[in-house]
Amino acid sequence: MTQHLNSKRLQRPGYGTVLAAVLGLVAALSLGAIGQAKAAEKTPVDRWSDRAHGFASLAGGTTGGAGGKVVTVTDEAALATYAAAEEPYVIRVSGAIAVEPFGSDIVVASNKTIIGVGDTGEIVHGELHLNPGTHNVIIRNLTIRDSYVEGDWDGKTTDFDAIQMDTVDHVWIDHNRFEHMGDGLLDIRKDSRYITVSYNQFTNHNKAFGIGWTTNVLTEMTIDHNWFRGTKQRNPSADNLAYAHLYNNYLSSQVADGDPVWTYGNWARGRTRMVIENSYYDGVQHPYQADATAELVQRGSILKNTTGRTDAWGTAFDPRSFYDYRLDPAAAVPSLVSRFSGPQKRIGVTLHVPGDYPTVQAAVDAVPDGNAVPVTIAVAPGTYRAKVYIPATKPRIVLQGTGHDRSDTVIVYDTPAEYGGSTGSATVRIAANDVTARHLTFSNDFDEAAVELKGEQALAMKTTGDRIVFEDTAFLGNQDTLMTDSPKLDVISRVYIHDSYIEGDVDFVYGRATTVIERSVIRALSRGSDTNNGYITAASTWTGNPYGFLITRSKVVSDAPDQSFHLGRPWHPGGEPAAVAQVLIRDTELPAAVKSSPWTDMSGFSWKDARFAEYRTFGPGAAPSADRPQLSAADARTYTVANYLKGTDDWAPYAGH
Known part of the structure; x- marks a missing residue:
C-alpha cells in the first residue's frame, strides 16, 4: 500500500529489541476459547511417523532420501532412473506402475526414500532390489503385487520377490502391502543389518518373509505391527539373526494345505535370538518355533484356534537395552493392525527443517511442482531469520511448527515496503493455492525508530493464493502486517x-x-x-x-x-x-x-x-x-x-x- 497517516508517526522503541517480549505476550494471552495458543496435537502412538524406529533408528539412523530433491513418478522409466541415481532422492510413486519385462528388478541405490502417494502407489509384477553395500533406504506406503506365475505355488521356478536385499544396512520397510508374488514377498538376506519392518501386510502367498541365508550371526531386526494373512510359511523365518524383535504382529487366515512342517508362523532358525511380545495368532499351525540352537523368548501373546509348536527356551536378549518402544495390548492387535497396516491415505512426504533441509525455503524448493497430495514442511522450534516464498507452482503445502506453542517457531525478517513494495517487504509470501500454516509466528520486525523512511509499511505475510488456511498462527508487525x-x-x-x-x-x-x-x-x-x-x-x-x-x-x-x-x-x-x-x-x-x-x-x-x-x-x-x-x-x-x-x-x- 502507499497510503499513510497524514501526521508524522510517533516513534516507538525498536521493534527488533522487543520481539521476544511480544512473543511472550502472544503466548500468554488467555482469552477463553479465543486466540489461545494451542500445542501441536500428538497422538499417544504416532502410527504414521516418518521417522524410523527400532533397530533401523540405531547406529546413525535411517533417513532415506532426506535432504535430496523430491520427485513424483508415474512410469517405470522415471522410477528406475531416480531409484538408481547416486544422489539422494525422495521418490513419490503416484498410481500403478507396471514393470516390464514381467518380474524385472528396479534397482534401489543408497540414500533413497520410495513412498506411495496416499494409498495410490503400486508396483505391479516387478521387484525392488537392493544390491550388496546399499544403505539408508526407506520404502513406504506402496502396494507391490502380482508377479506370481500360475502353477508355481512353491516359488521354485522364479525369483520374483516384492523386495529383495543382500548385505545392506539401515533399511526401513513400512506400511506396504505385498501380495501374490513369484517367490518371496520380502527377502532380507546375507548379513543385512539395522532393519525395521513395520505396519506391512503380507497376503495371498506361500513364502511371506524370509531372513538370513547366512551362517553369520549379525543381523539386527525389528518386526512390529505387521499383518500376515492368507500366507503359509515364513511369517517370518529368521535364520541366524543376532537379534530378532517381533512385537504386536497379527497372524490370521493361514493357508491350510495339510503340510505338517512347512506351514507355520514364526521360526527362529540356526542361532537366532528371538523375542516375541504381545502378538496375536488366530488359526495358525506352529505359531512360533525354534531350533535347538536358537533362543526364543515369548511373552504376552494371544493364541486362538492354534495347533502345534509353541517353543520357548533360552534368554535371547532385552530389546529395551537397544531402544525404547511401546507395546499395544495383545487383545487390541487384530483391530489396530488391520486398521493401520498397509498403505494409508494420510502418509505422504514430510520434510523436516532443520534436518532434511537447512531452511524453510530449501524445503519449499524441494516440493515438486504441481504436487497432487499435501506435503508437510515440519519446522522445528526456533527463530528463522529469512524470507519464504511459496510460488503458485507448488500447491498443497502444509507449513507446520512443531513446538508446543505457536511462539516457539518464528519466521521473521525486517524489510520495509520502501525497499521492495508490499510484495518485496513480506517476510512470507504465499502465491500457491491450498496452503495451510499452523502453529507458527510470522513477523516483520523492521525497526521504525531506527530508520527514517517515507513509508513504514512492512508486511509479515502476503497471500495471493486461493484456499489458504492459517490455524493457531500469529502475525506481528505495525503498518500493513497482513495482506490477503x-x-x-x-x-x-x-x-x-x-x-x-x-x-x-x-x-x-x-x-x-x-x-x-x-x-x-x-x-x-x-x-x-x-x-x-x-x-x-x-x-x-x-x-x-x-x-x-x-x-x-x-x-x-x-x-x-x-x-x-x-x-x-x-x-x-x-x-x-x-x-x-x-x-x-x-x-x-x-x-x-x-x-x-x-x-x-x-x-x-x-x-x-x-x-x-x-x-x-x-x-x-x-x-x-x-x-x-x-x-x-x-x-x-x-x-x-x-x-x-x-x-x-x-x-x-x-x-x-
Missing part, C-alpha cells in the same frame, strides 16, 4: 484464519481476498496519539464480490487511548473505482480504543460508499452511533463463514474446528 490478496482485481481468493493472533496499527489487515478471521485476537497497537492511532482494516474488495472481510467470534484488544482507533477505511489501490471495501465485524468484542464513528474516508473515497457493517458487536467500543451501520438479522443469515468461503467448490475449512 488475489492475483488481480476480479479474481477471488479465499483465506480462513482461526484461533490466531494479529497485531498492528495502520491498515494491518488489508487486501482484496475474501478473508474470514474467526475466534482470534486482534491487537490494535498504540502509536502514542490521543486521537488517531490507526486503522484495523483496509479492504479493497472487487465490486463483483459480495464478500470481503469477516471478523467473527473474535476479540479486539488495545492499549491505545479511548476513541483513538478506527475499524477500517476503504482502500482503492491506484484510485481503482471497482475496489469497494466490504467488511463485516460480527459477534466480536471491541475495546474502548475504538472510535464511536469507527469508519473513515481514504484518499478521497468516502467510507459511506463502502460496504461496512457490524452485527452484534459488544464491549466498551461497541456503543451505538449514527455512523455505525448495522447488519439486519435477516442479512446476517447470509453473511456467514460458510457463505464467505464456499465459492463454487463448497470449500469448508472450518468444518471440525
